[in-house]
Amino acid sequence: MLKLSKILLVWLLFVSSFGQAMGYAPQFTDDSQTLRLRWKTNSIPIAISTSLTKPNPYITPDADIKGAIERSLATWEKSADIKFEVAWTEKQTVSPSGKSGDGTSLLTIAQTPENLLLFGSDAQEVSARTRIFFNRKGNITEADIVLNPYEQFSTDGSTGTFDLEATLTHEIGHLLGLEHTSVMGATMHAHTGKNGVYNLPSFGARTLAEDDVAGIRALYGAKNADDNCCGTINGKLTMLNGKPAKNFQVWAEETASGRVAAGVLSNADGSFQIEGLSGGRYKIYTQSGGKIAAKSYSVEKLGEVEVIKGRTQNIVKKLSGGKKNFDLQYVGFNGQISELAVPINGGKSYLIYVGGKNLKAENLIIGFNSPYLKVTPKSLTDQNYGDDISVVSFEVKVAAEILFGEYSFFLKTVNDESQFAVGSLTVEPFVNPWSSYFLSLNE
């Protein structure tokens, strides 16, 4: 019997009052969620502590530290109308929590008492933390990032370390005002892994998902006027009994490619808003999401819309409330199951694992909306991971011409109960060599 390898290393939530993980989401000043956080101007200061560049035990000796910092900043800069003002500083310690900081937005890895306070009992599971200061108008006035000095970072995929560039790219998303997203495979997803999860480097968060790009453009606008950005989809979902459908996952896929464009969670009143979308055709879906009882609702298609730059489309829908009797909770690869998306490459085949409740191969069909992904017929197989979780596996064939980005698969029963793993397969520029096609050739 194989044992469940549960790999749930968490990017720590950086401000405790923002405990709820939204969809791709801005941060708000308070729970009423009326005022979202962003920097007042598009010019954003960041001061890099010399604790990063001086020899230290927290970063592997040959790491490309400056390159990792520069690339993580540039990744966000090229996706939205923002510019970083980078300075270097001898400062080591972040501002203590309070109403306002010292005015310096610091990136540091120094093991000072104040920095260590950010890593309490969960020091072994967190790669970094970001603390935001903002004023009553919702303008961010300072954002300090501390890389966890109890951990080790690298830039070459060394097993057991965190990837420095991926970690920084995620934390800079927080610094800019973004919260965690429900789209697996996105840089702003709440979970990460150390290098070695799935026997692969954890480079995925180095590159932004379309969901991350939509999120940052919703706050700051597109970089260039000719980016065909941005349009908005607004909506309101109710249950059959008229009550608001709250905490439902709502996501948009590019109709032609099936790539995930953006995902959000519906608010307490059932409303949702997907901003920052490029012009084009999208299919919109919903299913139960978050941590509430609504977990058991099946997928419903909300429609297909043409997003047009500068315009807002509206979707008002009463959900039929169809239930499902299974739950897809984890994906996996190389025998490991986690909440981390599986990186794949075009032109190869991979054996993908799916974990959850009541998953039985004989009752299920696996499918994709993307024309670039196909399931190998009859490859859906039960796997034994013990009594606490049911696991099935299938082989996916990835077309050579697939675009970089996040894709979903769905599970469906003969009764039409269905659930998507939104953005759980991520087509990445780095190589995943564990192609089942090549493995079978070598047998």
Ligand SMILES: [Zn+2]
């Ligand atoms: Zn985070």
